[in-house]
Amino acid sequence: MSTQPKKNAKVTINTLREMKEGNDKIACLTAYDVSFAQLLDDAGADIVLVGDSLGMVIQGLDSTIPVTMDEMIYHGQVVSRGLKRALLILDMPFMSDASTQQAVENAGRFMKECGANMVKLEGGADQKELVETLTRLGIPVCAHLGLQPQRVHKLGGYKVQGRDAVAAEKMLNDARVLEQAGADLLLLECVPAELANKVTEQSGIPVIGIGAGNQTDGQILVLYDILGISAGRIPKFSKNYMQQANSIQQAVELYIEEVKSEKFPDNEHTFN
Numbered sequence: 686m687s688t689q690p691k692k693n694a695k696v697t698i699n700t701l702r703e704m705k706e707g708n709d710k711i712a713c714l715t716a717y718d719v720s721f722a723q724l725l726d727d728a729g730a731d732i733v734l735v736g737d738s739l740g741m742v743i744q745g746l747d748s749t750i751p752v753t754m755d756e757m758i759y760h761g762q763v764v765s766r767g768l769k770r771a772l773l774i775l776d777m778p779f780m781s782d783a784s785t786q787q788a789v790e791n792a793g794r795f796m797k798e799c800g801a802n803m804v805k806l807e808g809g810a811d812q813k814e815l816v817e818t819l820t821r822l823g824i825p826v827c828a829h830l831g832l833q834p835q836r837v838h839k840l841g842g843y844k845v846q847g848r849d850a851v852a853a854e855k856m857l858n859d860a861r862v863l864e865q866a867g868a869d870l871l872l873l874e875c876v877p878a879e880l881a882n883k884v885t886e887q888s889g890i891p892v893i894g895i896g897a898g899n900q901t902d903g904q905i906l907v908l909y910d911i912l913g914i915s916a917g918r919i920p921k922f923s924k925n926y927m928q929q930a931n932s933i934q935q936a937v938e939l940y941i942e943e944v945k946s947e948k949f950p951d952n953e954h955t956f957n
């Protein structure tokens with residue numbers, strides 16, 4: 686029997702776990718306003734992320750670092766109004782988790798002021814205690830591993846992560862630690878497909894990927910990249926669905942269908 690969420694049933698962390706167990710792919714996209722949120726929800730996206738990528742695609746910045754909590758709250762509130770079924774994740778912006786107390790207050794604001802269903806945090810095993818605290822407080826966490834754009838200066842640029850054996854072992858360990866700490870979802874960004882596959886296999890919680898091959902439990906892309914309207918170069922791992930569609934609605938539906946049928950990502954959109 687398919688574990689795909691029923692047409693109008695709200696997607697929860699239990700739905701995501703059932704989808705992983707049933708090998709039903711989880712289709713996710715970012716959104717930053719109510720009109721797109723409604724369109725994604727109607728098209729059947731399982732997760733909508735208000736990403737701090739809004740710094741780049743909405744605000745025209747060259748990184749996500751300047752994005753503030755108040756800006757995230759504003760976009761979180763407007764996106765939340767457009768969703769009936771999709772699970773809503775809000776991204777903790779740079780420095781919003783600088784201390785446990787700040788992180789708890791800020792994650793609490795996302796839950797109380799925006800109706801978030803989950804918060805997303807960049808970082809590895811170093812976030813263990815924070816994930817434990819948020820879990821104890823009833824705040825679901827998506828842990829973001831691999832390329833972490835908020836740490837771009839420490840990483841020395843936007844690069845594929847986990848290429849050598851030491852880095853790969855560290856990522857596998859980070860994933861284990863974060864799951865044990867209570868994370869409900871892992872997100873892998875720019876990770877070689879073989880490593881992403883290993884993380885997915887060892888994890889009891891769902892793993893979604895962006896530039897992480899097609900063996901993860903689901904995929905996420907930046908909405909404006911799939912519509913071909915992001916300023917600048919579209920990343921290798923993304924795909925412009927407007928080239929095959931007559932409308933935005935159709936492009937989004939096509940992306941979701943290709944994720945569900947494992948047509949996306951193909952080799953061209955994968956790091957090996």
Ligand code: KIV
Pocket residue numbers: 715734735736737738739776872874895905906907
């Ligand atoms: O900010 C964002 O949109 C993200 C996605 C790229 C996963 O973190």
